[in-house]
Amino acid sequence: MSENSDVxxxxxxxKVFNGGLVAVNHINFNVxxxxxxxxxxxxxAGKTTTINMLITLLKPTEGTANILGHDISKDADAVxxxxxxxxxxxxxxxxxxxxxxxxxxxDLYGIPHGISKKRxxxxxxxxxxxxxxxxxVQTFSGxxxxxxxxxxxxxxxxxxxxxxxxxxxxxxxxxxxxxxxIKTLKKEFGMTLFMTTHYLEEADSxxxxxxxxxxxxxxxxxxxxxxxxxxxxxxxxxxxxxxxxITELIKTVQHVxxxxxxxxxxxxxxxSAEVTAPLIIEAIRKEGHVVTKLSLTKPTxxxxxxxxxxxxxxxxxxxxxxxxxxxxxxMRRSHA
Amino acid sequence: xxxxxxxxxxxSKLHGLWALTNRELKKWYKAPVVFMLTLxxxxxxxxxxxxxxxxxxxxxxxSLTISPQAISSLQLTTAQVAGLQSIFSSIGSSILQNTFxxxxxxxxxxxxxxxFTALFTTMFSGMSVxxxxxxxxxxxxxSTPVSRAAIILSKVLSATLRSMFQAAIILxxxxxxxxxxxxxxxxxxxxxxxxxxxxxxIGLSSLFIAINIRSxxxxxxxxxxxxxxxxxxxxxxxFFPVDRMPGWLQTVANINPLSYTIDxxxxxxxxxxxxxxxxxxxxxxxxxFAAILATAGxxxxxxxxxx
Numbered sequence: 001m002s003e004n005s006d007v008x009x010x011x012x013x014x015k016v017f018n019g020g021l022v023a024v025n026h027i028n029f030n031v032x033x034x035x036x037x038x039x040x041x042x043x044x045a046g047k048t049t050t051i052n053m054l055i056t057l058l059k060p061t062e063g064t065a066n067i068l069g070h071d072i073s074k075d076a077d078a079v080x081x082x083x084x085x086x087x088x089x090x091x092x093x094x095x096x097x098x099x100x101x102x103x104x105x106x107d108l109y110g111i112p113h114g115i116s117k118k119r120x121x122x123x124x125x126x127x128x129x130x131x132x133x134x135x136x137v138q139t140f141s142g143x144x145x146x147x148x149x150x151x152x153x154x155x156x157x158x159x160x161x162x163x164x165x166x167x168x169x170x171x172x173x174x175x176x177x178x179x180x181x182i183k184t185l186k187k188e189f190g191m192t193l194f195m196t197t198h199y200l201e202e203a204d205s206x207x208x209x210x211x212x213x214x215x216x217x218x219x220x221x222x223x224x225x226x227x228x229x230x231x232x233x234x235x236x237x238x239x240x241x242x243x244x245x246i247t248e249l250i251k252t253v254q255h256v257x258x259x260x261x262x263x264x265x266x267x268x269x270x271x272s273a274e275v276t277a278p279l280i281i282e283a284i285r286k287e288g289h290v291v292t293k294l295s296l297t298k299p300t301x302x303x304x305x306x307x308x309x310x311x312x313x314x315x316x317x318x319x320x321x322x323x324x325x326x327x328x329x330x331m332r333r334s335h336a
Numbered sequence: 337x338x339x340x341x342x343x344x345x346x347x348s349k350l351h352g353l354w355a356l357t358n359r360e361l362k363k364w365y366k367a368p369v370v371f372m373l374t375l376x377x378x379x380x381x382x383x384x385x386x387x388x389x390x391x392x393x394x395x396x397x398x399s400l401t402i403s404p405q406a407i408s409s410l411q412l413t414t415a416q417v418a419g420l421q422s423i424f425s426s427i428g429s430s431i432l433q434n435t436f437x438x439x440x441x442x443x444x445x446x447x448x449x450x451x452f453t454a455l456f457t458t459m460f461s462g463m464s465v466x467x468x469x470x471x472x473x474x475x476x477x478x479s480t481p482v483s484r485a486a487i488i489l490s491k492v493l494s495a496t497l498r499s500m501f502q503a504a505i506i507l508x509x510x511x512x513x514x515x516x517x518x519x520x521x522x523x524x525x526x527x528x529x530x531x532x533x534x535x536x537x538i539g540l541s542s543l544f545i546a547i548n549i550r551s552x553x554x555x556x557x558x559x560x561x562x563x564x565x566x567x568x569x570x571x572x573x574x575f576f577p578v579d580r581m582p583g584w585l586q587t588v589a590n591i592n593p594l595s596y597t598i599d600x601x602x603x604x605x606x607x608x609x610x611x612x613x614x615x616x617x618x619x620x621x622x623x624x625f626a627a628i629l630a631t632a633g634x635x636x637x638x639x640x641x642x643x
Contacts, residue, residue, distance in 0.1 A: 055479045080481040081345070087479075089472035095363045107355030108480040110346035152476075156345075 006030040007160055007192045008037075008054065012063030015049050023049040025216035026063060031160075031194055031209075036186070038207035039196040040301070046216040047196035048088065051164050054194070055085050068159055081109070084158030084191075088165045090145045091152075094138040098129050098148050101137060105152040116155065123151040126188070127181055143174035150181060154189065161186075163195040167202065175199075179206060200301040210301070212308055219308040228299045231307055232257060234273035235297040236280065239265050241290040253283050265293075273298070352482035356490030357497070360461070364498060378506040381449055382513045386442045435577055438518060438606040446510035447605055448574030450529070451598045453506060454499040454537050455568055459561050461495035462544025466554050484641040488634055491545050496537035500530055507605075518606040525604040532604075532622060536597045539626035542633030549637045573598045593625040 008031035015024040024046040031037040039047045052058040054065055056076040064071055070078040092101045099120060106116035124130045127147035137145065146166065153161060166182065167175040179202070186193055197203050203210050204224045211221045220227060240246065243264075250259045250268060255276040258269040270276040273296035281291055345351075364370055402417055412420070429439045436444040468474040477487055504526075507515070548557045571585055572578075572594040578586055589595050600618035603610050 052475075057475055057478055077481045080479060083479075085476065085479040087472050087476055091472035091476040093359060093363075093473060095367065096359065100359075100362070104355050104359055105476075105480070108352045108477060108482040110348070110351035110481065112346065156480075 005033060007033050008065060008067050008194060010050075010054075010063070010065040013050065013053060013060055013065055014062035015046075015053060015058060016061040022216050024053070027213070027216075027218045029211055029218060029221060031192060034190065034192055035208040036193040036195065036206055038203040038210045039194070039213055040198065040200070040203045040210050040305075041196075041213035042198055045213045047198075047213060048164055049216075050213070051162055051194070051196055055083060055162050056080055081156065082159050084153040084156060084161045086149050086153040086161065086163045086166055088168060090142075090149065092137045092140075092145060092148050095136065097134050097136055098124065098140070099133040101148060102151055102155055106155045109156040111156065119155060119157075120151075123154055126185065127151045142170055143177065146170060146174070146178055147181060150178075150185065154185060157189060158191060160192045160194060163193060165196055165198070167197070167199065175202070200305070204301050212305060214309045220304075224301065227301065227304045231299045231303055232269055233271045234269075234276075234299065236268040236270060236273050236277050237265055237293075237295050237297070238268070238280070238291055239293045240284060241292055244289070246284065246287070246289060249283060249287060250280060253280050255279065349483050350486055350489075352480075353486040353490055353493070356477070356482070356486060357493045360464070360490060360494035361497065374502055375505060375509070378449060378453075378502075378509045382442065382446060382506075382510055386445055386513055433608075435580065437577075437602055438516070438608075440514055440516050440606070442510065442514045443516050443518075443606045444602070445575060446506060446513075446515050447602045448572075448598055450503040450506050450533070450601060451536065451572070451594050452569055452574050453502050454533055454597075455540060455565065455594065457499045457502065458495045458537055458541035459544055459565065461491050461498075461541050462548045463554065463557050463561065465491060465545055465548045466551050466557055469549075469552060470554075478641060484638050485634065487641065488542075488545060488549075488637045492538055492541045492630070492634075495541040496534055499537045500533050503529065503533055516606070519608045520603075520610045521605060528604045529601045532597045532600050532619070535619075535622045535626040536593060539593065539622070539629040542626075542630040542637075546633035546636045549640055568592060568594055573602075593622050596621045596625075 008029075010027055010029050012026045012028060013024060014022070014026050016022050027046075027050065029037075039050060041047050049058065053060050054067065054072060056072055056079055059073060064073050066072070067079045068082045070082070072079050092098075093104070096104065102120040102123060103113075103116060106113075106120065111119070121130070124133050127150055129144060129147055129151070132140065132144065137148065140148065150166075153163075163182070167178050170178060182193070183206075185191070195207070207224065209221065209223050210227060211218045212227075213219070220230075222230070245261060247259050247261050247266070250256060250266060253276065255270050255272070256268055257271070260267045268276070268280065277294065277296060281294070284291055364374070402412075402420060406412075407417060432439045432441070438444055465474070468477075474487070478484070544561070547560055551557050567588065569575075571581075571588040572592045573589060574594065578589045578595060581589060596618045600615060600622070603615055603618075
């Protein structure tokens with residue numbers, strides 16, 4: 001596999017559950033070698049269904065994906081040998097010790113004990129669980145269990161690591177620590193990472209590229225910067241002392257792209273708020289007005305999300321709660 | 337062996353089978369409480385129920401007393417009374433021998449218990465599939481190159497090994513409770529008993545896994561298991577001989593593979609003679625049951641896991 005080629009190529013990937021629910025709807029995307037690719041979307045958007053198809057747990061209804069040169073439908077075992085999976089749930093067996101769990105994973109990949117014993121020790125050191133390796137997993141904290149899942153997912157030295165909501169349910173500190181482990185491991189093994197998340201900040205700071213998925217469709221793909229830039233830059237909001245409308249005045253200022261007055265507040269779009277704001281203040285003062293309030297907003301992924309799906313991430317999450325239950329029930333039925 | 341991600345790995349179709357089986361077994365032999373309970377359970381069964389249900393005591397000499405009025409009106413001598421008691425006792429023994437194939441009900445029941453334990457062990461093993469699914473372990477295993485057959489077979493194998501071990505424990509514990517081997521018993525017969533258990537466990541656990549593998553909640557399989565376990569246990573020769581049952585129940589018991597397992601084991605362990613023709617038929621019946629259910633169960637589960 002050459003350095004520049006795509007590690008994952010999804011073409012028209014579709015999953016329709018038995019009840020007719022279209023969980024994933026003809027999605028196409030490529031993941032490049034060595035990048036962290038994020039799948040961003042609210043609960044029930046189709047993230048987990050997509051990942052489950054990629055890791056060969058679900059067969060696509062239509063379309064396919066190619067991972068490391070192997071077709072996920074036709075050559076599932078070859079895909080399985082090349083990938084690592086860190087699932088959303090804590091899947092380690094609670095009745096076994098940390099080490100026993102890692103060794104079990106190694107055996108599932110058919111790695112000879114001569115190699116896997118050494119590797120298990122190394123991984124335990126990496127995720128700092130060496131002192132707990134002989135303790136039963138039921139005594140582990142959430143963060144420790146997440147690290148153990150990471151170690152299990154890496155036992156076969158995967159070229160692509162799939163992380164499904166890797167920090168779900170962890171507190172802020174543990175989340176940050178978990179990401180440090182993931183980044184260290186990525187550097188150590190030179191892996192490509194495919195992750196799903198619904199934490200916007202996480203996706204923003206970690207991912208090289210992001211696909212926003214909503215209602216089973218990818219609405220946009222790009223680097224976090226590209227996505228934010230696609231909104232047309234920063235936003236300055238300000239108010240002045242008098243009732244007078246100075247929209248036309250603001251429009252004459254250099255770099256200002258768009259100005260709107262709403263309820264006494266001006267919303268101004270510009271390339272770079274830090275540069276433009278002083279210019280605007282200067283212009284307003286010259287005309288004898290006084291600025292009473294001013295704020296600069298860098299577009300976040302939430303604004304991007306809002307732009308592409310018509311609702312903010314939080315609203316979408318609330319709204320999708322009901323549909324998520326329906327979706328889960330549907331999945332359950334499809335297995336029955 | 338093949339090379340993946342720079343490591344030589346086993347590509348045998350059954351790699352991981354022992355690791356998965358051992359995972360199940362560890363939950364038992366590495367948990368002292370669970371392990372002790374599996375030892376205590378037969379003691380309770382044999383000690384309490386074996387005595388409470390001891391039908392043999394109904395017809396033993398000690399339960400036959402001749403009233404003093406009867407002795408005086410018939411003018412019996414002490415020797416005659418003793419003689420009568422011994423006649424009753426031998427009638428009692430022959431009733432027991434004819435009904436249970438042995439004069440010791442404890443022995444009869446202990447063999448029934450072996451099969452009963454096999455039934456329960458396989459049931460619980462089947463139900464553990466639901467937990468594996470709920471806790472995500474099943475999905476994790478499915479995302480690795482371990483063969484889907486190994487996932488199913490590990491459940492079958494662990495239940496079988498566990499049942500065989502527990503059967504041996506029951507027999508050992510039954511001895512101080514009065515278990516007596518039949519005159520046809522040789523140590524080699526133990527292997528025959530294990531063969532019976534091996535076959536029935538393979539059949540039963542494949543059945544229970546196939547029932548449970550589609551289930552995402554534990555309540556459904558529990559209801560199914562409760563529905564199945566009483567008829568399977570009591571419409572069999574486990575605690576009572578089939579030919580003393582009402583006709584309709586006999587029909588059920590005569591289909592029930594547990595009856596054949598138990599009768600076969602009784603022949604090998606406690607009966608005075610072994611009817612080899614019958615024994616061959618019992619092996620064949622249990623063997624065919626195991627083959628059909630294992631094939632159907634494994635194909636159904638395998639298909640489901642490959643969806």
